[in-house]
Amino acid sequence: MLPRHLRLRRREDFEAARQRGRRWHDRVLVLNTLPSGLSHNRFGFVVSRRVGKAAVRNQVKRRLRAAIRVWIPRLAAGYDIVIIARPAASDVSYQELEAVLEKLFGLAGLLVPQNVDAVP
Numbered sequence: 001m002l003p004r005h006l007r008l009r010r011r012e013d014f015e016a017a018r019q020r021g022r023r024w025h026d027r028v029l030v031l032n033t034l035p036s037g038l039s040h041n042r043f044g045f046v047v048s049r050r051v052g053k054a055a056v057r058n059q060v061k062r063r064l065r066a067a068i069r070v071w072i073p074r075l076a077a078g079y080d081i082v083i084i085a086r087p088a089a090s091d092v093s094y095q096e097l098e099a100v101l102e103k104l105f106g107l108a109g110l111l112v113p114q115n116v117d118a119v120p
Helices: 011-020 054-074 087-091 094-108
Strands: 022-025 029-035 042-047 079-085
Touching (some): 011 029, 011 042, 011 079, 022 094, 029 094, 042 054, 054 079, 054 087
Parallel strands (some): 042 079
Antiparallel strands (some): 022 029, 029 079
């Protein structure tokens, strides 16, 4: 589970990110972002019944939360981010889900360059 301060919890926050934010999509996921002015990002996940039955939806949500934990230190701060799973999300592996997230974060311009020590 993500810490409480990193989660979108109010319906109004989800709707604002989806209506006023920018959107990027793939066959597996849709990424909505809205600048929030906070010093950290907040994440929300939407996995509808079209993705599958309860066990499948819960598995997709667990995989998304695990993948987000990996990406938190690599993302620019100050955004509300809503990730919507499409029905194809139930058919992909965790590694594919993480790769799709990387692609969408790159398209959204949220990836912060890693500090790579130059070796002469």
